Amino acid sequence: MSPDDSTPRSLFDKVWDAHQVKAETAETPGVLYIDLHLIHEVTSPQAFSALAARGLKVRRPDRTLATIDHSTPTLDFKAGEAPPYATRAAQLQVERLEVNAASNSIPLHGWGSEYRGVVHVMGPELGATQPGMTVVCGDSHTATHGAFGALAFGIGTTEVGHVLASQCLLQRKPKSLRVTVNGRPGRGVSAKDIVLAIIARLGIDGGTGSVIEYAGEAIEALDMEGRMTVCNMSIEAGARAGMIAPDETTFAWLKGRKLAPKGAAWDEAVTRWSQLASDPGARFDREIEMDASEIAPMVTWGTAPDTGISIGGHVPDARSASHQKALDYMQFEAGQPIAGTKVNQVFIGSCTNSRITDLRQAAEIMRGRQVAPGVRALVVPGSVQVRQQAEAEGLDQIFVAAGAQWRQPGCSMCIAMNGDRGEAGELVVSTSNRNFEGRQGPGARTVLASPATAAAAAVTGLITDPRSLMEPAHV
Amino acid sequence: MSDNPASLAHLHSRTFLLPQEDIDTDQIIPARFLTTTTQDGLGKLAFHDWRYDEDGKARDDCALNTLDTGEFAILVAGRNFGCGSSREHAPWALHDFGVRAVISSEIADIFRSNAAKNNIVPILAPPHSHAWLLEHEGVEVKIDLERQYVDLGNGPGFHFEIEPFAKHCLIEGTDPLGFLLSHSDDITAYEACSA
Numbered sequence: 001m002s003p004d005d006s007t008p009r010s011l012f013d014k015v016w017d018a019h020q021v022k023a024e025t026a027e028t029p030g031v032l033y034i035d036l037h038l039i040h041e042v043t044s045p046q047a048f049s050a051l052a053a054r055g056l057k058v059r060r061p062d063r064t065l066a067t068i069d070h071s072t073p074t075l076d077f078k079a080g081e082a083p084p085y086a087t088r089a090a091q092l093q094v095e096r097l098e099v100n101a102a103s104n105s106i107p108l109h110g111w112g113s114e115y116r117g118v119v120h121v122m123g124p125e126l127g128a129t130q131p132g133m134t135v136v137c138g139d140s141h142t143a144t145h146g147a148f149g150a151l152a153f154g155i156g157t158t159e160v161g162h163v164l165a166s167q168c169l170l171q172r173k174p175k176s177l178r179v180t181v182n183g184r185p186g187r188g189v190s191a192k193d194i195v196l197a198i199i200a201r202l203g204i205d206g207g208t209g210s211v212i213e214y215a216g217e218a219i220e221a222l223d224m225e226g227r228m229t230v231c232n233m234s235i236e237a238g239a240r241a242g243m244i245a246p247d248e249t250t251f252a253w254l255k256g257r258k259l260a261p262k263g264a265a266w267d268e269a270v271t272r273w274s275q276l277a278s279d280p281g282a283r284f285d286r287e288i289e290m291d292a293s294e295i296a297p298m299v300t301w302g303t304a305p306d307t308g309i310s311i312g313g314h315v316p317d318a319r320s321a322s323h324q325k326a327l328d329y330m331q332f333e334a335g336q337p338i339a340g341t342k343v344n345q346v347f348i349g350s351c352t353n354s355r356i357t358d359l360r361q362a363a364e365i366m367r368g369r370q371v372a373p374g375v376r377a378l379v380v381p382g383s384v385q386v387r388q389q390a391e392a393e394g395l396d397q398i399f400v401a402a403g404a405q406w407r408q409p410g411c412s413m414c415i416a417m418n419g420d421r422g423e424a425g426e427l428v429v430s431t432s433n434r435n436f437e438g439r440q441g442p443g444a445r446t447v448l449a450s451p452a453t454a455a456a457a458a459v460t461g462l463i464t465d466p467r468s469l470m471e472p473a474h475v
Numbered sequence: 476m477s478d479n480p481a482s483l484a485h486l487h488s489r490t491f492l493l494p495q496e497d498i499d500t501d502q503i504i505p506a507r508f509l510t511t512t513t514q515d516g517l518g519k520l521a522f523h524d525w526r527y528d529e530d531g532k533a534r535d536d537c538a539l540n541t542l543d544t545g546e547f548a549i550l551v552a553g554r555n556f557g558c559g560s561s562r563e564h565a566p567w568a569l570h571d572f573g574v575r576a577v578i579s580s581e582i583a584d585i586f587r588s589n590a591a592k593n594n595i596v597p598i599l600a601p602p603h604s605h606a607w608l609l610e611h612e613g614v615e616v617k618i619d620l621e622r623q624y625v626d627l628g629n630g631p632g633f634h635f636e637i638e639p640f641a642k643h644c645l646i647e648g649t650d651p652l653g654f655l656l657s658h659s660d661d662i663t664a665y666e667a668c669s670a
Contacts, residue, residue: 028640031661033662033665089510092510154561155561205558208555238558238584
């Protein structure tokens with residue numbers, strides 16, 4: 001509850017207040033209730049072990065939802081055959097989750113589920129993620145779910161155990177930061193370009209300690225997939241979470257989904273959700289504004305996600321020893337144009353950009369073109385649902401005809417845990433979220449980009465402005 | 476004084492430096508090692524790709540390979556240490572490697588929370604003390620967590636902020652889950668209200 005109902009509150013304030021089991025004091029953090037706990041194979045096994053060691057049960061298996069995504073192979077395999085895991089350890093980890101889920105009555109969208117997918121694709125797709133909720137997962141990209149007006153953030157494995165045992169977390173209220181993106185972006189500029197521009201502006205630690213609310217005309221104009229892309233990368237500016245006020249776009253996307261409210265409950269929910277937007281005059285600890293019309297397709301030059309520059313730009317001079325180290329690792333020279341750089345691999349996928357609209361944008365560029373000789377291109381849909389939808393639209397045929405590999409869903413080359421990876425020295429143009437050293441394989445060099453820019457890199461073999469490949473009709 | 480034998484109320488050790496800014500969790504422990512289902516023995520994987528070459532041979536030019544963390548248990552890192560993923564494998568690896576405190580001018584949120592839950596004291600230093608530490612490798616440092624003060628001997632010692640409950644847990648060895656579960660009745664009441 002707000003101490004004074006007339007005090008204007010932000011979206012974040014409203015969700016925060018509604019989940020206070022116990023308010024924080026000077027000595028102790030508050031107890032925050034968690035509506036939805038998403039789990040996956042990598043960050044949960046030690047939490048289940050901790051519970052078992054203390055003889056504790058999972059408090060709310062009905063508020064817990066599991067999938068397998070990080071360690072899972074994306075190669076095809078026949079029904080009845082064992083999945084082609086990259087390592088025995090990966091297989092054991094997935095099997096451990098299968099056992100933990102079954103013995104704790106937690107729904108698991110594992111092999112064979114038509115909803116299996118990258119955890120941050122699956123939750124929204126099922127309608128499990130809803131406005132006004134608190135959502136956590138042992139994964140830093142949990143902020144994705146903030147696209148629905150949920151407060152969603154990543155936690156460590158100890159806290160995964162806390163939520164399993166109590167459905168709560170000990171938390172102090174973070175600061176608030178509103179990022180307003182005014183105006184409309186130009187053609188060929190996607191949600192990914194917008195968020196890379198925001199991160200470049202904030203810096204990799206500009207959001208530390210904060211929950212971001214994204215607002216403004218350019219954000220409101222995004223479809224839900226685009227909003228998820230933006231919120232997904234909040235952590236790349238150091239922020240705990242990113243949120244966008246729910247609106248008609250949100251409600252239309254959610255309506256009819258498997259776990260979304262139905263009938264009268266739906267109408268009641270929409271009425272409630274419509275109250276969540278920040279009140280006029282709501283206070284933020286910090287605010288920044290940007291102009292979408294100034295944003296071009298973005299690519300990163302360095303080994304941190306805040307190194308985005310416009311695709312027509314030049315690699316900047318090193319400002320520090322760390323920058324110089326990044327230039328050396330990336331094999332870039334200060335002052336060189338980034339466009340025209342030779343590409344070895346292209347990865348289209350990840351919890352940032354593996355949804356249907358992402359794949360449509362990539363397919364539009366690849367349609368009728370061929371992946372350049374010597375380039376390996378992987379297209380990895382975010383979920384079984386996305387894969388089926390893409391196939392229904394014939395997008396898979398476009399990718400395959402172009403010479404790209406059409407894979408089964410998973411995190412794949414974003415985190416390179418499952419055998420999909422770049423080789424040492426290879427330059428990978430990737431629609432994922434992190435370009436840290438070795439992220440996509442030891443020595444692999446990652447350039448972050450939008451699906452359209454990644455597709456343009458695939459068909460030209462070079463970092464290329466996707467607008468140069470777009471039909472005039474698209475202008 | 477605490478009765479907790481693992482208490483970090485007072486930590487007296489020497490520093491080792493990783494001056495690079497934005498050291499992310501993929502550097503602390505690369506993702507390909509995250510297929511483990513336990514949290515033990517990860518110290519050998521800490522900073523793996525800095526310490527070992529492609530063939531798994533220890534790099535001669537990496538000081539981490541000859542570091543005695545028994546004597547050098549305090550890591551002084553460049554700005555924004557621990558950014559990136561939420562993997563708790565990062566503090567598990569650092570603790571097993573011997574790290575008991577991390578000092579930087581900025582520490583990423585999730586890492587900071589995870590570190591404190593794994594007996595690593597996360598300490599934010601003011602810029603001049605941080606700069607001094609980065610210029611003085613291997614100095615003896617006394618961390619008084621009770622008073623929230625870092626004594627740098629001849630250097631510019633400083634007070635630091637730490638979340639009071641995290642401090643209490645680090646000193647007393649209190650388990651936060653036990654504290655959380657002591658609110659079970661409140662949680663049940665909340666669930667009844669919001670159902």
